[in-house]
Amino acid sequence: MGNSNEEKKEEVSKLVNEFIDLFAPIETNLNEILVFVDHRTGAHYFESHIKASKFIESSTTDVPLDPDEQGEYRANREIVNDHVAFERMKSDASQRRSFSNIVAEFNPQQNPSSPLGVIGGQHRTEAIKEALAQGIDEFHEVKVYFALDQEQRLDVQVVSNTVIAVSGDLYDRMLETVKGPELRKWCHQTGLLAKESDFGDKAQRSGPITVRLARTFIINFYEGVKHSRQPFDTTDTSPIIPSVGIDGVEWDKLRSHKPSIWEDSRLSRAGMQFAKLVAAQRKAIESRKGPADYREKAMNIAILAAWAYVAGFLTDNEARLKRHFALSEKTSGDPLNSAALAKGRHKTDPENYRGLGTRTDAKERGRLVELFYYQAEKGDGITKSAIEVAIAKYYAKQSQLEVQRLEKGAK
Known part of the structure; x- marks a missing residue:
């Protein structure tokens, strides 16, 4: 068990350093690289602030729940383009609002070109992307997870989506994906x-x-x-x-x-x-x-x-x-x-x-x-x-x- 924990720490440390090199979060300048552990699941995460330009360049909302066995199926909901809350969100982003509570997993092995997979906050990500196209490049808070296993990934998916009232049917779909195809x-x-x-x-x-x-x-x-x-x-x-x-x-x-x-x-x-x-x-x-x-x-x-x-x-x-x-x-x-x-x-x-x-x-x-x-x-x-x-x-x-x-x- 000890060796397994050490190997996990080494894997997380390696991924955190890769993340810092790629995204240059503001915490790097403040010497506050604090990696936390969710003791409910053992998942490791880092709460960072990233420039929109770096975030959008190397992130994706196209995230599978089970990348190894069912990589073609997604846990995220579809973007609801005509929702009044989404329109307000885009308007706020265009007025230089800095968003928070974006949840993501850093997984360069799964997706080298877009290693930051957005698990919760796909609507905010889209709003940031549209604002960036207008030249607005603000910092945004992203809670980044590292080295998740399948059960931890499901837990993060559920918790992050519950913030915006995940539907029971979406929850069922996520659970069934974990059970298998x-x-x-x-x-x-x-x-x-x-x-x-x-x-x-x-x-x-x-x-x-x-x-x-x-x-x-x-x-x-x-x-x-x-x-x-x-x-x-x-x-x-x-x-x-x-x-x-x-x-x-x-x-x-x-x-x-x-x-x-x-x-x-x-x-x-x-x-x-x-x-x-x-x-x-x-x-x-x-x-x-x-x-x-x-x-x-x-x-x-x-x-x-x-x-x-x-x-x-x-x-x-x-x-x-x-x-x-x-x-x-x-x-x-x-x-x-x-x-x-x-x-x-x-x-x-x-x-x-x-x-x-x-x-x-x-x-x-x-x-x-x-x-x-x-x-x-x-x-x-x-x-x-x-x-x-x-x-x-x-x-x-x-x-x-x-x-x-x-x-x-x-x-």
Whole structure:
């Protein structure tokens, strides 16, 4: 352990000297080269002040979270060019404001031409760059990390982005990148994510699938498989939606117990078929110029969870499974019959309920499972009568389950 610590110190010392030679921070003149250690993670850092010209010349905001294994994917969010706060930031920079709280990693081995990778503060960096183009060359404070390992890099990414309220979906994406590329590769292979693209950093209409949605699909597929040998009408068939922005227990448990899921042809087939449904739904609504929420109906997390659950439940029933998958081929109107879903409601629903497939609560997910399962039995697509039957079946099942719970408690 002692040798390892000494080697770390030597590596950090070497990198600090390289950094000073390249960026000439103002601390050099003040003889205040103080390298600190974050005792939470053991990460080494130096708080420096650098001229904009040197900072911009040798820095980049194009920073991978896992440069060794997944160098093509990024943890940073996209620049939001039209945000009022960014416009104010650029205006301030043009008026010679000196920025602080920029977080970066000095890694000349990874990127010799731009060795300073900006982890937090990409908007400030862009503002500094635009001001520099106008001849404004101020000093800016940069917290520079040295010799980070992968876990330390993730920690710095999360902490630095939390300053500007990192989204839960971006946090999930960073955590999943650390776990490895498997989920992303699976989404590429199934068509749920465009080739060479990354997960969305926030849930948004028409945006790429998020880590949370991808995890939800897989978790519920296996929930369905788990219950597939039980009678559907007397089994609690409630899909799960994992929390966003939290390293989910359900997901870790599944990956631990089923390490070979990425080679499971049943799961891959279901993923590809759902991708077809998403594409068919979008195409149908685009051709009719229908409402935007109808276009993205398949990506409603409750619909996605319920569809995946039923796909898992029907893995051993090929005839019904084919009818479930064939939903994407129902082209009269749109595959999910969004207009009919919008009218689907129960007498107990509140006045502001906008119809089936608009909410994400457990009741909504349970109703949708009943609908997809019933559709797979009949194969007639999503119809007004199918929706009515599914909602009725949901409440009948809930009553039966309540009886079972009471009988169990009475013993």
